Amino acid sequence: MAQKPATLKDVAAFANVSRATAARALNSYGYVGDETAQRVRDAAEKLGYRGNRLAQALRNGQLPIIGCILGDIQNPFFARIAHDIEVLARGNRYNLIIGSSEEQLEQEVSLLASLQSLSIRGFIVAPTSDENNFHLRRLIEENVPLVLIDRVVQGIECDSVLVDNEGGARKAIEYLISMGHRRIGLLQDDTRIFTSRERLSGYQHALVAGGITPDDRMISVSQSTVEHAIDATIRLFSQKVPPTALFTVDSLMTQGALLAFRAMGISIPHDVSLVGFDDFNLATFTDPQITVVAQPVSEIGLAAARLLFEKLSGQSRPSEQIRFETRLLVRGSVSRRPEG
Amino acid sequence: MAQKPATLKDVAAFANVSRATAARALNSYGYVGDETAQRVRDAAEKLGYRGNRLAQALRNGQLPIIGCILGDIQNPFFARIAHDIEVLARGNRYNLIIGSSEEQLEQEVSLLASLQSLSIRGFIVAPTSDENNFHLRRLIEENVPLVLIDRVVQGIECDSVLVDNEGGARKAIEYLISMGHRRIGLLQDDTRIFTSRERLSGYQHALVAGGITPDDRMISVSQSTVEHAIDATIRLFSQKVPPTALFTVDSLMTQGALLAFRAMGISIPHDVSLVGFDDFNLATFTDPQITVVAQPVSEIGLAAARLLFEKLSGQSRPSEQIRFETRLLVRGSVSRRPEG
DNA sequence: AATATATGTGAGATCGATCTCACACGGTTT
DNA sequence: AAACCGTGTGAGATCGATCTCACATATATT
Structure with a gap:
């Protein structure tokens, strides 16, 4: 069967209005008659209209997706961070794309490029190298919100979340x-x-x-x-x-x-x-x-996501560096060595 | 500075040709004069043209992204699978979106809907429930390539990768x-x-x-x-x-x-x-x-990704169920219990 | 009565890439 | 000379949602 998903045009036709009016009714802006609006909403409901985020993104220039480039999701440290970011992203109606750089600069660069051409505007990156950073530098010049985690990069002014x-x-x-x-x-x-x-x-x-x-x-x-x-x-x-x-x-x-x-x-x-x-x-x-x-693993992802969403929501402020303290947990793997 | 990335139009203007010709030169199809083609490629190079995957996706109806909905990335079992899928996806120039259902049907459903409206065609899902499955059923009716992992769902004909x-x-x-x-x-x-x-x-x-x-x-x-x-x-x-x-x-x-x-x-x-x-x-x-x-964790993600890419490349074949055997690894945590 | 203001609506442009179609030109065939 | 082909190119439509603009009405103000 494979019928295509309903488009705004379908909804508009069904409700006997123009696309413009349908859009107004569904996104509640501008003037729409009460009765018209209801008719549009009913039509949308009936046709199972869900909107095409791709088209929306093309129009307004960005896709509500966060790109997250980490060393490796299998490392529990990164897995935890990725999970926390995803939860926060979901709360903001963003999705999360995860890429593993596998600690290779080249992979990090190509992942970033591929995500940028998706109009993704918002990255959380654990950079592989702190010397070779032209790609991150370019992101910042282009004003793409970017938060570095776990590691910083020389000579780059940028939000970051680190530990001491x-x-x-x-x-x-x-x-x-x-x-x-x-x-x-x-x-x-x-x-x-x-x-x-x-x-x-x-x-x-x-x-x-x-x-x-x-x-x-x-x-x-x-x-x-x-x-x-x-x-x-x-x-x-x-x-x-x-x-x-x-x-x-x-x-x-x-x-x-x-x-x-x-x-x-x-x-x-x-x-x-x-x-x-x-x-x-x-x-x-x-x-x-x-x-x-x-x-404090549980705080890193949270802090990074918070900084990113601040940037994403258009606040411009000087870039912030968060550095968390560590704690020594003394357990049983160290013994006192007799002098000598 | 924040200059927008170069578009095809920019390249075409720079090379003094129409958009159509520029597209032909860059994607090598149709007829293009050798000298013209070179001029376009030079222009693209000079302007750092990278193409807008969003616009491409809107045009041809699908985004080269795989949606992966798992219980929780923090579970090493799923983390391993996600990692393997990502590696294979990268090889096919796909990206990977990861969502955690957190074992909640509602979250699974809404994640799936949100990804579908992104024109993502290709999902790997570890379904939360095997009873409530209208959403998966709909995917299949719409001919969206889908592979279930770790779990199957009653009454759904669909590729799947399981263990015994x-x-x-x-x-x-x-x-x-x-x-x-x-x-x-x-x-x-x-x-x-x-x-x-x-x-x-x-x-x-x-x-x-x-x-x-x-x-x-x-x-x-x-x-x-x-x-x-x-x-x-x-x-x-x-x-x-x-x-x-x-x-x-x-x-x-x-x-x-x-x-x-x-x-x-x-x-x-x-x-x-x-x-x-x-x-x-x-x-x-x-x-x-x-x-x-x-x-055999290392095989599950691989097998799932392989099945998905087969479907994605347009092969239609009866759906396949892969079930891996398990092995009992006897170590030291079981003792013989004296009879009685 | 004439103008201003509030309220609704539709036509059409736009985002960027791609594809169909039409048209050009030179050369070949009848 | 007419019809045809291979080659090269551009104009314009398309994908779906959104936004600007222009144009209606209806009501309120001078």
Whole structure:
């Protein structure tokens, strides 16, 4: 059967009025006679008229859709944020398009271009790189509302929602130092990623402040997947003089480290202490439970969506940077190291 | 500055040709002089012409976007599926709109309507209810390509991708019976959800086949969240004669059960045995590791996307039902129960 | 009575890309 | 010379909703 959906023209014809009048009746603007309006509404009802958002969007230049480009929806951190944004968007009668950049700049650029040509005006992006940013810069020049989350980009004036990565990392390292550790390992992902760099910086500053000289042999880099993190952990702990404690920069890497330790027969917290950045559901199910630096995940998506909708509703104000504090959740994965 | 993006008209003017010719040159159809075509391409390049997908979509009646309505992206099961679909969609130059029904029929219906009015032709849906299905039925009547995943809907002829829920549940229960358990609890979510019903049915059949009379006191129902599952588990195990083993119908409920057991001081597998439906990353991090019925998650999204793109490319064929087998992954959460 | 004001309505333009049609030109065929 | 073809191009219609403008009426004001 496949009958086409009813158009405004159909409704107008059915109600014996012009398209203009039908539009007025349905969108209640301008003058329409009461009786006419009712007739139009009845016709719309009868024909199941729903309007074509595409045509509306073409007319007024924008589509009520928010583009959301994240690293990967499978990361629970991003999944939570995406979910929160979607709920808020739904409340504003927007839909949400999700794209994964998979941490590749090229993909981020092409996704953005493809969404822009859809007349989407409103993006929430977790940018892959903070150097190569011509595409974001162009968005801003074109006045497209944009909110960056989790990461910022050098030289770009733009709303953003971040957490205090450096401070969080510092807290973790200070805590480890206070527990007597001096050879503290770092498991991090690509240094082109903003969060990773900030966390590295917190790690280094805390060490120096604690009178410890940073040592490159204590740092292992890998992609942010459980599998890569396992290898990187094994490399780190196969050294002659391995770390006595490990700090991991995100939850996937924390999981990798846990698996690596199990494979190597290294026990937590007896043989090695562990602190991870980003709390995750698994952290309280292990024995011992894992001490982590927690981010206020539930607030990030909300804040980002709020900023975006402010921009979208036409408010122009100086761009706002929100930075959330982190909290160190002490659980059982760190032990005091006897001096010496 | 905010200059509008270049339109075809701009390109045509710049190249000193009509819009029709410009279109022909850029989309390579019809006759265009070589030199003219080059001039148009140069103009497009110079002006950064990218085309307006909205206008294109309005013209040809469909938008290259796939609508994906799932229970909740935060469930790793759905997150994985969504991710896989997005990757395939990207390969076909489609984007992905994600909506969460949050297991509410009303939300599912309104999301679907809103996406349909966007001229989106192509949906992947995990339907909330299998009774109330007028909206899905309408889609099919209108010949909109639709693939159901994870759940089917009564009386609807439609491509679908499922797993063998009943068989999976039966395997779990048979295994528990073979380990000597006779009071086997079931922790399930809303029976309006298809998967839940099928798993319940597998549970019941396996019991009967094992010579055990199903007993309602062994069944506890709650929403599928960790928090609700905790309460439901506590209710179940506060009875005078509690189960000796528990089967949980999804990973969130498995997590809830684990937390409840910990809170109640019940140890696995000493005091109670546990088998969960759906493998999840946490299952191998606990001590003991959790025995689960695993679904081939990585294949579901792929299969669904493949079916959808077949339909989208105009192939008409009888609708296909794909049902994947499950596997029982025996780990350490079940102990043999001494007879008696 | 003449003008102003409020109320309703329709014709037509617009958004941007695409497609059909008509028309041009040079060359070939009858 | 007439009819025909292959090639190249532009004018205008189309998709569906909305908005501006012009034009009706009817009522109120001078």
